[in-house]
Amino acid sequence: MIYTKNLAYAHPNGRILQFPDMACAAGEVLLITGRSGAGKTTLLHLLAGLLQPGGGEINVAGTFIQTLRPAAMDAFRGRHIGIIYQQSHFIASLSIEENLQLATVLSHGPQKQERLQEVAEKLGITALLHKKPGRLSQGEQQRASIARALMQRPQLLLADEPTASLDDQNCAAVASLLAEQAHQQQAALLIVTHDSRLKELFANQIILS
Amino acid sequence: MILRIAFKNLLHKPLYAGLCWLLLACSTAVLLLLVALNRQAKEQLEKQIAGVDMVLGAKGSPLQLILSSVYNLDAPTGNIYLRDAQRFMQHPLVEYAIPVSLGDSYRGYRIIGTTHAYLDKYKLKPAAGTVFNKPMEVVIGATVAKRAGLALGDSFAGTHGLGEKGHVHDEHQYVVKGILPATGLSLDQLILTPLESVWAIHETKVQIREEDEHEHAENTGNEQDDYHAAHHHDHGEAGTDPHGEHSHEHANQASQESNGQLSPTTQITAVLMKFKNPLAQLQLPRMINENTNMQAAVPAIEINRLQSLLGSGTEVLRILGWLLAALAACSIFVMLVQGTHERRYELALLRSMGCRRGKLLGLVLAEAAILGIAGILGGFLLGRLAGWFLQQQVFTRYHLNFSGSWRLTQADMLTAAAILAACLLAAGFPAIRAFRLNISKTLANA
Numbered sequence: 095m096i097y098t099k100n101l102a103y104a105h106p107n108g109r110i111l112q113f114p115d116m117a118c119a120a121g122e123v124l125l126i127t128g129r130s131g132a133g134k135t136t137l138l139h140l141l142a143g144l145l146q147p148g149g150g151e152i153n154v155a156g157t158f159i160q161t162l163r164p165a166a167m168d169a170f171r172g173r174h175i176g177i178i179y180q181q182s183h184f185i186a187s188l189s190i191e192e193n194l195q196l197a198t199v200l201s202h203g204p205q206k207q208e209r210l211q212e213v214a215e216k217l218g219i220t221a222l223l224h225k226k227p228g229r230l231s232q233g234e235q236q237r238a239s240i241a242r243a244l245m246q247r248p249q250l251l252l253a254d255e256p257t258a259s260l261d262d263q264n265c266a267a268v269a270s271l272l273a274e275q276a277h278q279q280q281a282a283l284l285i286v287t288h289d290s291r292l293k294e295l296f297a298n299q300i301i302l303s
Numbered sequence: 304m305i306l307r308i309a310f311k312n313l314l315h316k317p318l319y320a321g322l323c324w325l326l327l328a329c330s331t332a333v334l335l336l337l338v339a340l341n342r343q344a345k346e347q348l349e350k351q352i353a354g355v356d357m358v359l360g361a362k363g364s365p366l367q368l369i370l371s372s373v374y375n376l377d378a379p380t381g382n383i384y385l386r387d388a389q390r391f392m393q394h395p396l397v398e399y400a401i402p403v404s405l406g407d408s409y410r411g412y413r414i415i416g417t418t419h420a421y422l423d424k425y426k427l428k429p430a431a432g433t434v435f436n437k438p439m440e441v442v443i444g445a446t447v448a449k450r451a452g453l454a455l456g457d458s459f460a461g462t463h464g465l466g467e468k469g470h471v472h473d474e475h476q477y478v479v480k481g482i483l484p485a486t487g488l489s490l491d492q493l494i495l496t497p498l499e500s501v502w503a504i505h506e507t508k509v510q511i512r513e514e515d516e517h518e519h520a521e522n523t524g525n526e527q528d529d530y531h532a533a534h535h536h537d538h539g540e541a542g543t544d545p546h547g548e549h550s551h552e553h554a555n556q557a558s559q560e561s562n563g564q565l566s567p568t569t570q571i572t573a574v575l576m577k578f579k580n581p582l583a584q585l586q587l588p589r590m591i592n593e594n595t596n597m598q599a600a601v602p603a604i605e606i607n608r609l610q611s612l613l614g615s616g617t618e619v620l621r622i623l624g625w626l627l628a629a630l631a632a633c634s635i636f637v638m639l640v641q642g643t644h645e646r647r648y649e650l651a652l653l654r655s656m657g658c659r660r661g662k663l664l665g666l667v668l669a670e671a672a673i674l675g676i677a678g679i680l681g682g683f684l685l686g687r688l689a690g691w692f693l694q695q696q697v698f699t700r701y702h703l704n705f706s707g708s709w710r711l712t713q714a715d716m717l718t719a720a721a722i723l724a725a726c727l728l729a730a731g732f733p734a735i736r737a738f739r740l741n742i743s744k745t746l747a748n749a
Contacts (some may be wrong), residue, residue: 135747144655144743165659172657179746183648185308187315192307199304201657242656 095120095282096141096154096250103136104148113137113150116300118282120249123273126286127293128302134286137302138254141284142177143167155249172201176243176281178272180255182235184227190238191223197245209245217241217271233264240268244275251276253285257292269295305662309669312642323634324678330627331682331722332689337621338714339690345610348374351488352602354424357588359388359400360573365600366609372403372573373602375413375489378465379405382570383597391591392574396583399424401575404501407461407472412447414461414477414494416501416571422483424575425490429481431455438499441477445485446492453479461504475504502569628722631678635671636729643667643733651742663737671730675723683719 097117104110111133118124128134139145141152143159152159155174162170171177176197184193191210198205214220217237222230230238236256243251253272257265269292276283285292293299313320351374360368363380370377385402392400401424404416415421419434422442428434432455435442443453453459457479463470477496485491578584584601591599643650650663 136743139743139747142655144746165661168654168657168659170657171655177655181648183652183746185311185649185652186646187311188308192311196304196308196653197656200653200662 096152096284098141098150098152100150101137101140101147101152102149103133103140103145110148111136113140113302114300118284118298120280120282121277123276123283123285123296123298125292125296125299126284126302127288127299130288132302134288134302135254138177138252138284138286141250142175142252143171169201172197173203173246174248175250175252176246176248178236178239178243178251178253178256180258182227182232182239184235184238186226186228189224189226190219190230193227193238194223194242194245197242201246203246213241213244216244216275232259233268236260236264236268237271240271240275244279247279247281249281251281251283253283253287255287255289256285257287257289262291265289265291266295305666306669306673309666309673312646312666312670313673316638316642319638320674323631323638323674324681326627326631326634327675327678327722327726328681328685330624330631331679331719332685333620333624333627334718334722335683335686335715336689337617337624338712338718339686341617342712342714344613348606348610352606354577355575355602356578356584357576358573358600358602359383359391359576359591360598360600362596362598365598366605368573368598368600369602369605371405372575375415375493379572380598382572383574385569385571387595387597388571388574391587392576394583394587396579396587398577398579400577402498402571403573403575404498404570405465405572406501406505407463408465408469409447409459409461409477409494410451411466412444412451412492412494413465414441414496414501416496416498418498421495421575424577425486425488427483427486427490430484432479432481435480435495435497438497438503439475439477440480441494441496441500442481442483443479443495444483444491444493447494448482453482455479455482472504475500498571628725631722632725632729635674635726636732639667639671639730639733640736642670643737647740647745650737650740651745654740654742655746660738663740664734667734667737668727668730671726671734672723675726678726679719679722682722683715 095118097115098113099115101113101115102110103113113133116124116126126134126137136145140147141154143152143162147160150160154170157170157174159167159170184190185196188196194210194213195205197203198209210223211220214223217240219234219238219241222234222238227235227238236259240256251272256272257268260268272283272285273296275281285296352369355373358368358372360372360379361381361383367377368380371379382404388400388402391397392402399420401417401420403421405413406416407414422428422434429442430445432442443451447453451459458476459479460471460473460476462468463472477494477500483490576587578587588599588601591597650666653663653666654660
């Protein structure tokens with residue numbers, strides 16, 4: 095579903111980051127770890143098309159995304175890539191339900207109320223749909239942001255430190271939830287983390303140095 | 304969806320958005336009210352002087368003469384002798400001449416002694432009853448009928464002077480013969496009667512009031528010299544256009560009729576004149592002002608002068624209005640700059656969810672546009688409400704009738720467009736910042 099070749103990123107300060115080649119098939123999980131400053135977040139942003147690579151190529155679902163222009167990249171990302179951030183960001187003025195709908199609206203996908211209910215049920219946030227994001231706890235927010243990433247049935251799920259701010263119990267719950275959803279939807283799941291609790295859960299790992 | 308987010312974002316910060324809206328609404332209200340007042344004042348002022356090219360009256364302030372005789376606002380400058388005035392009323396270049404005689408009032412409404420020509424000028428016929436035909440018969444304006452509660456056949460006595468209080472001419476009772484339709488002009492607030500009524504009432508008064516008599520003596524003294532000069536001139540002009548005299552005989556019929564039976568000291572307050580051609584506009588006023596003890600004032604000139612006098616006042620208000628608008632634009636700018644900074648993660652998030660950059664630009668501009676349009680609508684309502692309130696409380700006293708004030712004019716639209724443009728301009732910088740947002744950096748620094 096996703097693979098990279100000779101991927102490199104030229105930092106504005108002149109430093110060049112080289113990334114090892116990686117690949118992840120549909121329904122599988124790849125854990126990317128490394129010490130702070132090794133370029134974990136940079137890699138994730140490259141894979142999401144938020145950053146333009148300095149060299150090499152990235153193929154997501156058959157498309158070389160480094161060739162896409164900004165507007166096309168935004169549209170592609172909206173349709174095929176779901177991103178879960180370390181800190182959950184929502185549009186503060188909209189309810190959770192509207193935030194989830196936003197994902198489909200912005201990528202011009204078909205709007206289905208059933209999909210919303212289905213995702214909300216899976217992640218156990220049905221009761222939270224009418225609340226504003228600010229009124230949710232950390233764990234609830236993280237679950238809501240996973241729900242948002244899943245709304246479009248993306249083929250690639252990218253998670254940036256999804257468990258860093260969660261306690262042990264929530265960490266295990268979120269990790270298994272992510273793996274389960276990726277498997278169910280046949281999406282490739284890439285998790286960028288330095289959380290040692292996750293290293294024990296997923297076998298498929300790449301270490302950045 | 305973008306519009307919806309913009310709207311929700313505004314509601315998310317109700318105090319800030321409310322402040323911006325209030326500033327916008329106030330500035331719009333001030334500006335639109337000014338536009339409306341300027342337009343209405345101009346329309347009203349010009350409507351009243353339609354058909355009056357020159358006013359002949361006693362010496363004094365020309366503006367006062369116009370205000371008193373055409374707009375029925377100020378006190379008259381004094382009286383002139385009908386005999387003197389008639390030379391000009393029958394001038395071949397004069398299309399029609401309407402004599403008016405002021406002096407009395409009823410409950411603050413002026414009683415004007417005049418001829419049928421006064422009504423002919425407005426092409427008006429009484430909505431009820433008939434025109435006046437005999438002395439002491441009156442035709443009253445629509446407002447007078449309503450406010451003073453006068454109906455056809457009612458009789459009343461005039462009060463001396465133009466105020467509400469004064470000597471009441473109890474011995475002379477006017478009879479209402481006709482009621483005029485509402486016109487929106489000062490005519491609505493007038494009581495019209497034949498010149499003879501005014502003369503009849505004041506025949507006795509001349510003897511009673513010493514100062515009046517004094518004035519007479521003065522006038523008769525001056526008048527003799529001027530008479531010859533004016534007469535001479537008049538004669539020459541009349542000779543060149545012998546047919547003219549005949550044609551306007553009708554307009555002056557009433558005054559000519561009365562001429563026979565009245566003494567040479569018969570007075571009127573002013574004569575409203577319309578010329579046959581623009582040439583007279585150049586000749587007659589100068590001739591009268593230089594050669595007689597009467598004054599000729601041109602309404603168009605005086606009204607221009609009045610407007611330029613009032614102009615500096617409205618200019619200050621206009622500057623204040625634009626200042627308020629600038630302040631509103633500044634507050635929108637601050638709100639959006641702060642908002643886009645605080646919500647930069649949200650903006651980055653929207654991008655990462657597949658939102659194009661142009662839409663982020665649109666989002667910020669939409670917030671400003673929603674505020675702008677809401678502010679302009681609020682200001683429009685506020686301005687018109689203020690206009691309506693002023694109409695009720697203040698302007699009726701000055702015989703100004705601002706009708707159709709809800710109508711939108713081009714000037715209104717231009718003002719609204721300028722304010723909206725200012726809002727969008729204020730949103731320009733934050734919008735461009737949102738457009739150029741580095742989403743990777745923003746999200747990485749979360």
